[in-house]
Amino acid sequence: MKVLFVSNEVAPFAKVGGLADVAGSLPRAIAEQGVDIRVVMPRHRQCPADEECSMVLPGLSVQSPGRAHAASVLETTLPESDVPLYLVKYDPYFDRPDVYGTADADYPDSPQRYAFFARAALTLNHALGFGADLMHANDWPTGLLPAFQALNPLGTPTVFTIHNLGYQGRFPLGVAPAMDIDPASPTLPLVASGGDINFMAAAIRSATVVNTVSERYAQEIQTSAFGHGLEDLLASRGDEVHGILNGINYADWGPDVLPAGLSCPYSAQDLAGKAACKAELQKRLGLPVDPTVPLAVAVSRLVWQKGLDILAEALPRIVRLPAQFAVLGSGDHELESLYLAMAQANPERIAAQISYDEDMARLFYAGADIFIMPSRYEPCGLSQIIAMAYGAVPVVHGTGGLADTVTEAAPEPTGFVAEHLVPLELIEATERAVTAYRQPKRWQALVRRVMRQEFSWDRSATKYLALYERALTAR
């Protein structure tokens, strides 16, 4: 089977969130099942320099009604694998400081950029002579690809994975001509929804098979509370909306993979190094270096989805349990200022590092006793899975993938769950964690159990393969 896997982010080449982690690791697991899978992404400025890749198509003419864009295609491989990664190079659209735009707004020409990218992926498939049997598109920036395929009588089947329904790629209908879509053509009704162009809706409507990244979220998005207005469209696809839990690559994450220069490896059998990582983190954050006080952290994009505004309301009582709290993240300026102000007002207990910093993220996971993730909604969530690999016990809101990966139920609890996202329930769930922390034997057993949880890609890759087969048969 030949599969073209298309994503706007692929770790470690260009990453904004978990989508990149998935696109960088799932294809490797699928390749191990014997599939000829190749990955396509735009050549963002963050990607390796041209000299580090091979130029496989110096001239790729990407046609759309009324014009042609002169692009090119570079090739490299996903790290530690033979999986080819094609980078579509078109500098006017993708040689920019950020992947999507600033925290305040996406680049205004996003519709053109991603209409182009969908067409480029289809063109490249032919130009390279790959001839995929199936295309696997991910999230709204790739949403027009299933739509274009559905309009083509010779189009290949498509799988579309929803990583986050909160970002749909919605634009006024008036941008259609700029995207080279003739308002009178049959393309427009396929890509329009609720009076807008909607990339996500276009994909949900047109893909042969749709899935999302946990079973719970696959159910939730068919309800008005979680559907972001697309619940009816999703429900209309009923049996073709599947849930497959993400995994992580344990060669990339875990106590053997610590930031450069830090030497405190540890394991579920020998946790001594974790205490050293905690002391190092406390020191770097300017918090009192104290092994007796539990250190709770969050590593997150600072956006509404992640519920950190609710956590902020709970924080004064959480740190009086007592506990220390530190956040690593960036995004929404109001949230950034809020956490900086709280850290300034209570430097003995609260620290805030406002940045995107992969090394620091690893130190946060390794040094933390408790990992708090109070998301309003969470399609899967990789951070809590990564935290578990490092032995940080999760405290989560029981929604979406958080509910599917963390349980407080006896006899094998793996964390603490607030059923409703209200400050009081977050305080109580953290208090239960802190109570457990004060009982060293109980805590050690919990940390060890958390570290032994396996969310590896193997199982999920098998499920994706079954989904691919289903799409091929359906077509």
Ligand code: ADP
């Ligand atoms: P989302 O994709 O919604 O942001 P996930 O939990 O699926 O949420 O994935 C988040 C990924 O981004 C994880 O790999 C996490 O470590 C990383 N991450 C989030 N914030 C930061 C940050 N400030 N610095 C470094 N990595 C971060």
Ligand code: GLC
């Ligand atoms: C999205 C979701 C997150 C998920 C990630 C990878 O960004 O917010 O829950 O883990 O995609 O699928």
